[in-house]
Amino acid sequence: MDYHYPAGTVRALLQTDDVTEATRQTLTERLEKPRRQPTFFQPDEAELLTCIIDRLLPQDNPAGRIDIVGVIDERLTGNQSDGWRYDSMPADRDAYRLGLKATDESAVALYGAPFCELPTEQQDEVLNAIQAGTPPGITWQQVPADRFFEELFAETVGAYYSHPLGQEEIGYVGMADVPTWQRTKLNDLEAREPRPIN
Amino acid sequence: MSNQYSLNDTVDAIVIGTGAGGAPLLARLAAAGLKVVALEAGQYWDPKKDFPTDEVGQDKLFWNDERLSAGTDPVPFGSNNSGIGVGGSTLHYTAYTPRVQPDDLQLKTDFGVGVDWPISFDEIATYYDEIEHFIGVSGPSEYPWGPARKRSYPMPPLPINGAGQLMERGCEAVGIKTSLAANAALSAGRHQEGLGHRAACANRGFCQAGCNVGAKSSMDVTYIPLALSKGAELRSECYVTQLVKNSSGRISEVVYLQNGQEKRQKCNYVFLCAGAIETPRLLMLNQLANSSGQVGRNFMAHTGLQIWGEFDEDIRPYKGIPGSVISEDTHRPDDADFAGGYLLQSIGVMPVTYLQQMARQRGLWGEAFKQAARAYNHVAGINILGDCLPYDFNYMELSDEKDGRGIPKPRVHFTNGENEHRMTAHADKIMRQIWEAAGAKNIWAYQRNAHIIGTCRMGHDGGANVVNADGQSFDVPNLFISDNSTFPSALAVNPALTIMALSLRTADQFLANRNRLNV
Incomplete structure (x- = not known):
């Protein structure tokens, strides 16, 4: 099944007393945050990362774009950790720098041009090779390709689906918890829970 | 006060x-009249102000100083397996509180692997009873597995969530018994000593x-207020850096950082309760309590395979207590080709947690991933928690890399052994059948x-263990350890209730023996 949910659900709930003040502040700030001018990534790195992320999670929401590169750039600028990393990986900042450089190496080796200049089908083939851990390029010796893919994609997904626009896309309204949830049986929805449209 | x-x-x-x-x-030491800090x-x-219903907004509850995860099956930390803040990782535990079985x-007696505990089940069960009634555990009136209980749970079970209803349906079809689970969350409001009303x-x-209610x-809402x-x-906001030993071999002072300032507190006894990574890390940094060479060894992590599926039913996995249904029919399966066993639990899940797991292991990305993500409201999971044996190749050490505080990062080596692989394969088959x-x-x-679990193991023999059954260091007589690091085996249940039970037992043993200890 392919489910689709109406737009605007989370944004509307944020205007109501169904969310706590703490929840409203956190989500509204994320929703209204302006696009970040990268300070960790160089302009060419930010451009490449945008090209990659646009294939990992394509965005076509007319309500706006989720600034995933900005979320990653902010974390790396502050040198913040999520509490762990694979011992086989270099430190996060190095991992991103090296992984981006290596992605372009693979693109050139496989299709003769940098990643952003390739048609999307070829971009996807480059990403498949990285995910499988078998891409060409000498820089991958310094950063395991499959782990780079996993870490980058997990962070991308975290940034996308913690954003109100991403939450609306999957019909998530768990933040509207002030009235408590009393209908916990299967197929039993409360009025504020969006129904899929198909 | x-x-x-x-x-x-x-x-x-x-x-x-x-x-x-x-x-x-x-709480126990304070109630006995001791001066405790x-x-x-x-x-x-x-919680009201600081806990938005937002996963990213709550990552401050995780110990986010970087740990290095090594081995064939690197163990994640941060949102898993760590905690910080008054209340520690109980701030974000799922509140699942099954008891162990005797x-x-x-495991050593029954299967010839691992080690036996130096404490009897009956002794632990006395504390289970006390804790369940004090903190407020909601559970079934009759629990089908394990020895008879002294009293039933103080409150009836919480409403069953979508995943729980599906697990009941699937288990019934394949002939596995289920029960509503014990959860340390209140199915009815009640008075909490030292705090007042809890909703x-x-x-x-x-x-x-x-939890924001x-x-x-x-x-933070139970034993701390008490x-x-x-x-x-x-x-x-006090980060301990040193345990200072005096000439008689006892710790006389604890050094910590508060607002960037170093402070020193004199003391007669120290109870180290920083968890299975930070506890051994502090001991290693201070070169303490390790004449056995066992500090950091015997690192274990439960087998925890999860099976996820999409259902026609509208589930909304963000509603209801996540772990509402349990089965312990797999505690000692008849057809097992492994030592020990596991339990089965239903799992509800928050969206970012679920989708990041999917990102790491399902293999999908691009439009295929987005379509699978849109099925979130129709997703339910079951998982196991099972024994893990101690192995020489699983341990924690200090790395050469320094963290943001300038202190060596811990490196944790973890690789599942043959027993864990067999148990996981057994569980994979059963859970797929159920689903x-x-x-x-x-x-x-x-x-x-x-x-x-298990980096400062307890036992009778000081040559092979870090602490004795009371949690007391064999090397430093006024040092006690009370957390998941002392568990001799992993146990086939979530650890929190047993950690609390050992904590009270350590306090009671300490209080009973204090005059003798106070040399």
Whole structure:
């Protein structure tokens, strides 16, 4: 099944007393945050990362774009950790720098041009090779390709689906918890829970 | 009421860490009239103000100083397997509180592997009873597995969530018995000593982050307020760096950082309750309590395979207590080709947690991933928690890399052994059968190990263990350890309730023997 949910659900709930003040502040700030001018990534790195992320999670929401590169750039600028990393990986900042450089190496080796200049089908083939851990390029010796893919994609997904626009896309309204949830049986929805449209 | 001691006072005891290992013991020592100070690295949160219903907004509850995960099956930390703040990782535990069964404590006797516990089940069960009634555990009136209980749970079970209903359906179809589970969250409001009224669970399904209504029985709303009402002093945002030994081999002083300033508190006893990574890390950094060479060894992490599936039914996995249904029919399966066993649990899940797991292991990305993500409201999971044996190749060490505080990062080596692989394969088959019988489509498995256990093992023999059965160091007589690091085996249950039980036992043993200890 392919489910689709109406737009605007989370944004509307944020205007109501169904969310706590703490929840409203956190989500509204994320929703209204302006696009970040990268300070960790160089302009060419930010451009490449945008090209990659646009294939990992394509965005076509007319309500706006989720600034995933900005979320990653902010974390790396502050040198913040999520509490762990694979011992086989270099430190996060190095991992991103090296992984981006290596992605372009693979693109050139496989299709003769940098990643952003390739048609999307070829971009996807480059990403498949990285995910499988078998891409060409000498820089991958310094950063395991499959782990780079996993870490980058997990962070991308975290940034996308913690954003109100991403939450609306999957019909998530768990933040509207002030009235408590009393209908916990299967197929039993409360009025504020969006129904899929198909 | 809570006291405030001076740095010039010699307090009776310093408790380092305020999670499931530290908080119960803190309350017990304070109630006995001791001058006790708790040092907690994290903040004292106000759940109403500080806990938005937002996963990213709550990552402050995780110990986010970087740890290095090595081995064939690297164990994740941060949102898993760590905690910081007054209440420790109980702030974001799922509140699942099954008891161990007696045979969990004797894998060596029954299977010839691992080690037996130096404590009897009956002794632990006495504390289970006390804790369940004090913190407020909701559970079934009759629990089908394990020995008879002294009393039933103090409150009826919480409403069953979508995943739980599906697990009941699937298990019934394949002939596996289920029960509503014990959860440390209130199915009805109640008075909490030292705190006041606690509200009933709002079914907001956000238990793997902080509870903003106080219904989840984390330490910050149970044993911490009790400890403060009995006179304990709590110092939050205090990061311990040194345990200073005097010439007689006892710890005389604890050094910590508060607001960037180094402070020193004199003390007679130290209770180290910082969890299975930070506890051995502190001992290693201070070169303490390790004549056995066992500090950091015997690292274990539960087998924790999850099976996910999509159902036609509208489930909304963000509603209801995540772990509402349990089965312990797999505790000692007849057809097992492994030692020990496991339990089965239903799991509700928050969206970012679920989708990041999917990102790491399902293999989908691009439009295929987005379509699978849009099925979130139709997703339910079941998982296991099972034994993990200790192996020489699984251990924690200090790396050469320094963290943001300038302190060596811990490196944790973990690789599942043959026993864990066999158990996981057994569970994979059973859970897929259950989920298929329940009507799941697009079933996929998330490989994981969860809960960190065993880096400062307890036992009778000081040559092979770090502490004795009372949690007392064999090397430093006024040092006690109380947390998941002392578990001799992993146990086939979630560890929090047993950590609390050992915490109270350590306090009681200490109080009973204090005159003899106080040489």
